[in-house]
Amino acid sequence: MTRPKNQGNSQPRWLFPFVVTVIFCLSVLPLGRLAVTGIVSAMQGGAHQLLSDPALWQAVYDTLTTSFFGMIAAVVLGGGFALLLTLFDIRGKAALGFLFMLPTMIPPQVTALSWIGMTGPSSTLLKALGLAPPLGSPQPLYSIGGIALLYGVQNAALVYLSLRAGLLALPRDGVEAARLSGASSWQVLKDVILPLSLPGFAAGAAIAFVSCVGNFGIPAILGIPASIYTLPTLIYSKFASFGPGTFADVSLLSAMIAILSIVGLIVEERVLRGRDYRVIGLSGQVAVFRLGAWRWFAEIALWLTILIILVMPLTALVASSLAPAYGVPLSSSTATIQAYEEILFRQTVTRTAFTNSVTLALTTAFGLLAATVLTGYFLVRGRSRFAPVIAALAEIPYALPGIVLAVAFILVFAAPVPVIGISIYGTIWIILIAYFSSFFAVSLKPVVSAFRQLDPSLEEAARLSGARFGRRLADILVPLVAPAAGASVILVFLIACNELTISALLWSAGTQTLGVAIYNLDDSGSFNLASALSVLVVIMVVVMMLVLELMAKRLPKGVVPWRS
Amino acid sequence: MAKLILNSLSKSFETGGRPAVNGVSLTVREGGFLALLGPSGCGKTTVLRMIAGFEQPTDGSILLGERVLADASEMVPPENRNMAMVFQSYALWPHMSVAENIGYPLKVRGISGEKRQRKVKDALSAVRLESYADRRPADLSGGQRQRVALARCLVTEPDVVLLDEPLANLDRHLRQEMEETFREFHARSGATMIYVTHDQAEAMALATDVAVMSEGRLLQVAAPEEIYARPEGRLVGGLVGQGAILSLPSPDGDRRLLDWPAVQSLLSTREIGRGNDPAADILVRPQDVEIATEGVAVSVLSVLFEGERYALRLALADGQTLRAFSRRSVRVGDTLTVIIRSAWRL
Amino acid sequence: MAKLILNSLSKSFETGGRPAVNGVSLTVREGGFLALLGPSGCGKTTVLRMIAGFEQPTDGSILLGERVLADASEMVPPENRNMAMVFQSYALWPHMSVAENIGYPLKVRGISGEKRQRKVKDALSAVRLESYADRRPADLSGGQRQRVALARCLVTEPDVVLLDEPLANLDRHLRQEMEETFREFHARSGATMIYVTHDQAEAMALATDVAVMSEGRLLQVAAPEEIYARPEGRLVGGLVGQGAILSLPSPDGDRRLLDWPAVQSLLSTREIGRGNDPAADILVRPQDVEIATEGVAVSVLSVLFEGERYALRLALADGQTLRAFSRRSVRVGDTLTVIIRSAWRL
């Protein structure tokens, strides 16, 4: 009599160790190392009064409020786009979806500055309308609301992509049944579509929240003038006056951030708990609602949004790349493409940076996808007790400001790796690992929510066909979560392409990234060169997206996020 | 409520070759109960989906009384049609409990509190799912899901009820109970009902009218007795009842209902002068084939036990097959003689 | 291939109250064809899912020959069981075309090129979907989807085939063809087949053994003729055949098959000395109820046209109901006299 060989539950034996190893390397190791250093430093540097400093609690409060409202803004913006573009008969969906991705590519400082310019006394737009506030009047964006708004713009694509993947998995007949029940479009949305796409929604909102908690660029520009400090800006200020207690302070502040992001996660978990999102049967087609007379209105609103979040900052960017110096009024006589010549033909760093960033971003996006599909599968199907812990650990690195994560990785890797004796410090590998760690959550979220919605019988049918785990993964699971996988790859790619704060600390000769190159140019006052490089990055991304568009027919349905 | 009129309704899908529905014209009278019968893929679901407003006709129009519900250019959205439907795929909302699923159409209509609870409870007990009110659809068996879909469909007072194979996954007992429920519901509410089924016994038992479709076209509409007794054409003849269709020489005149002497003479003409006369399709129903001591000789091709009786497939001398019932088992290969009590020229 | 043995198999779900499957012991002999019959929600699908390996039994074990497939602690994963299944919900892969869906089990088994194409083509033509090879499942009708699921199930050479209401959405013609396909497949491959259905005629026609379940328990397993002729207990009696169950005084001795005189005497005893004798459940099948000029008087409760005949519900004087068939229509409320040719004490 032969005994059964292994548990019949759906995952292979190596999956749990694999997931644990991934989480250990990408999250536990750097965070743990940082914590150890923090504790050691706290003991050496004496007890710090950080916790009793009201400024800290004010910062926690400000972080929470800005992140919360930022999340709301991202959800409204990204959710609105996702709903309108996937469910309604809007014209020009592809173009709108395509353009909506791009603001993620514009560095937040650029967006912030162009918005300040737009709404401030020198705004050409407001001047033309006669609405320009007098010189010196307070800038409305220097506020909690302003920060939240820009967070929203910056993170809207996160919500858009993750929700869109959820919407594509909606069963059409469920929507139809609701309409036939007499529910108006609004009721269908509220009672059926949103609850069913809740995993995607919650994932997008959670990742947006976490991203806001860790953002540095926007509060640095918009917050500090209004005396609004968030935990990341506070951390920067600790680094600015580096002292013996700095590591302790930074670890403590990072722990705060970790707690905030875990709070966000718990909320997400609560929202999703005890519900079933498995779509029974086929979900091949998406229902399309007619907007009727509202269509014009919706289309105008969508294009207007694109204008504000993309065209205006981009115009500002292009304008400053063409200006010979900052503040010189741009006209056909003053405009010069000298910056582009300089960037393209004289600066050697440009090519290195392009190669590095594109390689890093592509490797991270696709490498992470492999890890996240497995981890996501484990989290959703695994019924493991450790699932919540693993989910939380995956999330924290993304919430930490890049500088903290980079420090953590320096702490881990500055000395040669024990046993093998190779040092990856100063090579591109350390940036890659840090990227893996930081963007793990971005990549994981949409995939997890897609798995939540999957009808388990589809996998069962494949198992009975004799397909082993790897096979099922390749043939059934990945194609079925393709929209989410596509979203995760594109998101990670977009974010990694422009990444600055991590690589700023980890780069060394020959491993400059685009973010670093732009920052360095900007920091040294070569604004026009920095702008020109930014414009080139946007152009590069647009070209890559167009290539994707050309390949779209060969890719699984729903992968290319602006195609319906 | 008013007549439901389909006016040379057509629908082509982009991906499909031939139209899924092709020029279907049909009037369902007020409070009528129409059964839609037809082979798999003939367009039944598509017709229902157009009536419900989920698909726009590519041609033709749908009217409810005077009101144009849909034509090729415009349509009333489903939520304004006051219809209810049982989907072939059930279309339950996985995030709602059974009771919530059933109560949703009431909720949307603003019925709440005690009244809604009572109605939901009634609907639950009508489908025998009282104790499952708090389950999620994913935790139900196939038949239970179907029953939830049924309950949801019947909980309101719709003008038109569309049922797409609503009993396909239920056992005989429940089927009978549910048929009873439909009948009651129909009598009570006076709603116009359209019932898609592949089970013609069910169709006959429930409907006031039976429509038969094939390959997107409407073949015949008539009352059940009528369509059973006088089917038009091979397709309807083959679909309604389990008859076998024989190809025999045309009988004289325009007699269509043939008795044994007439059939016998046709069978024998065929044996003598074959090929001369134009062939006619003659429908022979199994209950009209009687095993007797004399008659036409047949050999037994197959014998299936059906519980109540055996279903036989018999071959005539020239290889054409007949169907028959027998209370006794016979052996495959045996030779029998049968009398054909009645037959119908299609 | 070998015997499939279920050994006091049980399954409880966390959310469900009573166990979905409760101590089911059953042996399907090698190459057997077992039909699993039972009311909706009785645990049929759950049994199949345990055999396939999707659910772990909470108690008991499943063996294929000597090999333990599953018990409460361990199980062989489905991919190593060489089984095939038609899911009640079809479980087609929406991202693959029809041909890809069907070819997938072959692809996994490393069969490729010409051979795979041929097999897929054969399977497609067996389910009459030759021209739909390149469609996506979402663009098919309900019955067409079911047929794709069928084709996918039969395309390989599995040891065990599990069919969960595989014909529920097909019309009679296709059903008959598909039944024929199953029979052929069974004969050719020698696979052990387990067939869940709610249609007992189908079950009887196809299976070598019929198992009846109710509320998670196995009530009776026997050959079709056997179970039809000698059902055990009210539940099986009620499920198999469309009989009515009368509550009458116990007949003398242990005679179970009762003829008209015996039934008549029971009916009359009942009328005289009721309440004394312990009651017995007597199953009366409609085809055994004959409308005659004398016999017991009944009134007609309902008349349903079924095409071939009318199905009557009749009430005895004390209100108990009988079912009968009639070739002629009768009116509701009429009084008839009927003879009960044969009855069965349960």
Add this chain to the structure above:
Amino acid sequence: ADLVLYTSQPNADAQATVDGFKAANPGIEVEWVRDGTPQIMAKLNAEIQAGNPVADVLLIADTVTLERMKQAGQLLAYKSPEAANYDKALYDADGYYYSTKLITTGIMYNTQASMKPASWADLAKPEAKGLVTMPSPLASGAALIHAQTLTAVPDLGWDYYKQLKDNGAIAAGGNGGVLKSVASGEKAYGVVVDYMPIREKAKGAPVEFVFPKEGVSAVTEPAAILASTKHAENARKFIDYVLSEKGQEGFLQLGYIPARTGMAVPAGFPARDTIKVLPINASEALKNSENDVKTFSDIFGTKG
């Protein structure tokens, strides 16, 4: 590489410095990393924590930071022969660090502004209400030094910053942000390091830079050798180079005021002796820096 340099100089300047050094010392392979001062310090300290500092020499914003490193024993002393050509205030007496240039912080204004500021006090006048921007000490090392320098001036002190705050001044980001904000006309006046507006003006931007009459603060971009260096010899050569006339000439070329005595000033700057540099005591400043940051952010910060 034979020498690793961590610097907060702008990119092009760092490259030029390294190129000059290599030209003067052929055969020495130099690797350099540049970043903002907070980042470079975070990086360096993390490396030190991990026990493997990579840098050999530092060339970063201010003496205060290096003073701290000196006290922590992280620097290597080297008495450069070039020190003789420098003012004693510009290098550490023990030879731990040497200033290389003077980057002063003064006032820039948009040419369209109504007032032409001539002193720090002008920024607190009603004409400048809501129109002043300055870098934040959190983002810029120079800004902290500037605040510490100005508050040490008896007439100004923290009261001056309170007046600025009351006058609607904002403190945000680094010097680059200030430049953009003033050049684009969003603000009229900015507190900023000298070379930025002077360079932009040369390119045609509508800005002017003034050295206020009270004097300017200066950071001196000192160079130092790390105690853990593995290339001490090359490191010394580097120090010698940046202090040498040739090295200083290079800084001049880049548009900075060289620290070495007797050097010219770049185009656009007033004569060296007309620039009044306010003094700062590095060890004093170091002691107070934490407090000063706090005071600063209490004024501009969380209480506002």
